[in-house]
Amino acid sequence: MSSLGQFFGIGVGPGPAGLIPVAAVEALRQADLIYLPRAQSSDVSVARQCLAGLDLPAERFREVEFLMASDRSLLASHYAQLAADIAAELRAGRNVAYLTLGDSLTYSTYGYLLAALQDEEPDLCHRTFPGVTSFAASAAALSWPLGEGRERILILPCPDDMTALRADILSHDVVVLMKIGRLLPAVLDVLRELEILAHCAFAQRLGLPGEVLCHDLGALDPATASGYLSTLLIRREARTPRHAPGAPA
Structure with a gap:
């Protein structure tokens, strides 16, 4: 029988505390060590903030600086070293949890770590x-339906090429735009040219200090808004009502 500890990958939601499956909370309580990512530009881990109210012992936490790099060899080295560190803990019989923002396997670095491990x-x-x-x-x-009826939805990280983004928007009913960063002003320009700002929505730092929720992008100031920790919900055409207003019950 193996003496290896168990490894848990846990998505903790995008910011608000409490968006964690009950089964994952039980796994967290079983974990001897909890690794959590922290952005290089931040003094605190957003993932740890998502655990507010769970009363987990502070000595179990280990912060890992999130590597923001496009160099694949550098990323490979980073995750290989992290995997080696975690494997050593597992071989010592300890249970280890690794936290990730949002969903564990949707545009998440957890996939890199799991493969390396x-x-x-x-x-x-x-x-x-x-x-x-x-x-x-x-x-x-935002009370913003992501898909209705047979609408086609595209989920993608924001491309550098705004011509490509425009083509994606025109070929889908709904586009979910992630990893926007510095490209937010350029994206807003595209939506303005397409005259669809009024039926798109924007969320930034959801559940965190400085939260922004905007139902009409025409009211969003690109000079003050940021694409960091932001999501854009883009609808090519205004929603078609699915009910008959005033109809008897």
């Missing part, structure tokens, strides 16, 4: 828990 330890015993994506949480906060 499976290479490092072929007998890895693991379980991945799903989490609430930023776009699902944003849609709920």
Whole structure:
């Protein structure tokens, strides 16, 4: 029988505390160590803030600086080292949890780590828990249906090429735009040219200090808004009512 500890991958939601499956909370309580990402530009881990109210012992937490790099060899080295560190803890019989913002396997670095960890330890015993994506949480906060009827939805990280983004918008009913960053002003220009600002929505820092929820992008000031920790919900055409106003029950 293997003496390896168990590895848990847990999506903790995009910001608000409490958006964690009950089963994942139980796994957190079983974990001897809880690794959580922290952005290089931040003094605190957003993932840890998502655990507010769970009363987990502080000594179990280990922060890992989130590597923001496009160099694949650098990323590979980073996740290989992290996997080696976690594998050593598992071989010592400790249960380890790794937290990720949003859903565990939707545009998440957890996928890189899991692959590296499976290479490092072929007998890895693991379980991945799903989490609430930023776009699902944003849609709920804004009361903005992501898809109705047979609408086609595209979910993508914001492209550098605004011509490509324009083509994506025109070929889909709904576009969910993630990883916007510095490109927010350019994206707003595209939506303005397409005259669809009024039926698009924007969420930033959901559930965190400085939260922004905007139902009409015409009212969004690109000079003050930021694309960091932001999600754009883009609808190509205004919603068609699915009910008959004033009809008898």
